[in-house]
Amino acid sequence: MSGSDDKGDRTLVAKLVLLTVGMFAFGYALVPLYDVFCEVTGIGDRTGVGSAATALPTAIDMDREIEVEFVASVNEGAPWEFRPSVSRMTVHPGKMYKTTFYARNTTDKGLVGQAVPSIAPGLATPYLQKTECFCFTEQRFDAGEGRDMPVVFFIDPELPDYLDTVTLSYTFFAQNRVATR
């Protein structure tokens, strides 16, 4: 072996190992970085999906009809019965509507649940606003208890013209999987 290069080898190896460790950390850093990137550029804005509307609509657009679909799901094996009371509504932008979702705890113990909302298509997210929603807070259920939970929403009249259907979906989780937010 060429002994003369040993020191050069060691420096280069140290740099490369450092680069490897740095890239491992960078993988983790990507998680907050993507959020920062989206915030700065406004791309993929998901703000507001889990919080109440900040401004109320001023006018109702009676000429336009939007189909709103409701979807409810639970993750595999989660001990909930969960469904929307109606599966679709035809709404006018700017007008308030109320609907309910039914959830039931199928275990014989008390449970705390949390619904996590999602809107499809993603581009419609800022335009479906909720003023009241069971997803804003945790929901306590006694053993076997079932009840209807309300959501009050409106479609922002600014909704782009090419959208005529918006899907509001909730996934219901047992609270132990939900981080405090």
Added chain:
Amino acid sequence: MSTAAATHEHHDHHPTGIMRWLTTTNHKDIGTLYLVFSLTMFLVGGSMALVIRAELFQPGLQLVDPGFFNQMTTMHALIMVFGAIMPAFVGLANWMVPLMIGAPDMALPRLNNWSFWILPMAFSLLGMTLLFPSGAPAAGWTMYPPLVLQTGDAFPFLIFAVHLMGISSVLGAINIIVTIMNMRAPGMGLLKMPLFVWTWLITAYLLILVMPVLAGAVTMLLTDKYFGTSFFQAAGGGDPVMFQHIFWFFGHPEVYIMILPAFGVVSQVIPTFARKPLFGYDSMVYATASIAFLSFIVWAHHMFTVGMPLAGQLFFMFSTMLIAVPTGVKVFNWVATMWKGSMTFETPMLFALAFVFLFTIGGFSGLMLAIAPADLQYHDTYFVVAHFHYVLVPGAAFGIMAAVYYWLPKWTGHMYNEKLGKLHFWLSAISVNVTFFPQHFVGLAGMPRRIPDYSTQFADFNMISSVGAFVFGFSQLLFVYVIWSCARGGQKATDQVWEGAEGLEWTVPSPAPHHTFDTPPVIR
């Protein structure tokens, strides 16, 4: 030889039998280990592909249950990517990089031993999951959550196997970079290095930059499943799409990790058999570097359908199409090297020519997939399967086969059986097209990938595809036989082996002795 033995006596106390291979630090031995390992994995992963193609021979569910089918698609991909193609290139680098730059061995020989022996452990971990009651991983090699989090007992085995494969690749990459940077023979400047060495230097940097990111992503999956974190769990404020971003930040450079060394091989083989120097050497180096750079800014073209804003779709569409420019430079240079050359068509050249032609087809289907509005139609169909098999089988795998036929006489000291080599080539080249070309059509017509059953209008093309796959699969046994018989004996190879071959590796005897370039050669 006797003087070499006297001055390097300490090398010659190596153990024999199995211990020789377990403890070897010789770059040629380790190169051989890598190559034999990857050939084994190629056959294992290939038999899994045949299970898939047998099930898809006819519509309906015939041979295996859908769960096992999913295990086969997942394991086939993991084994071929991490077990066959990547180790084959590392093996070629181990054998050839020191010979091509006039170095006596790799810079870190003990580490070299370790980075190889981690691999069999990784694949034992992964392979043993096939025997578990809940089966092997079945959520696809891309390991998308939330589906992958439903994997049974195999889940931690999958994660730790991926960790080990990553460690092995990164150690190998560090070794290759240090060797190339510090151990070149006097007079071999960076822009005098053979192109295979150049492509490997760039590949090694890609490995170091992205394998740790994959390790991070799978560690996040592990803690999401067992330790209550919520990186990708929607319930805890995580985002499953985030995984796809992180995974493909690794995944796209990864596909270039699997093709750049093949570019290097083809850039060695074509000048030899065209008896002309490589056209546009400098532009080849810069094109390789540009491809490597661009690979970091195109990842989201794998996920156009997740619901990306228009600005994002446009950016990733155009940056992806930009890759066609340096790739086009390379294809142009290969063709220009052959232009008016005195070409002969020995087996390595045949594989290299097929590489240029068929890889380009795979490149074109890649351009089609890059078109964001059209991708909504192609996404997750057999069109994608056809695309990436065109760049990985007649691309990466043919590159490896060209390299094996090209350097086999140098490794063994014997010429391989040219007739059987050519037969292997023609069987492979025809059957690979019979297998994958029809998949373009069923994909465009909407047949989804990773599904064990399909609608009857796809039946004819799938049957053709399965026939091709079986011919291709069994042709590879011929490859194994040619290598085996060449190692056993045959016509003696000269030092230069090929009439038009140039480079330091052809100045040492055939077979290359255990120790070469103990005294560095002088490059004019």
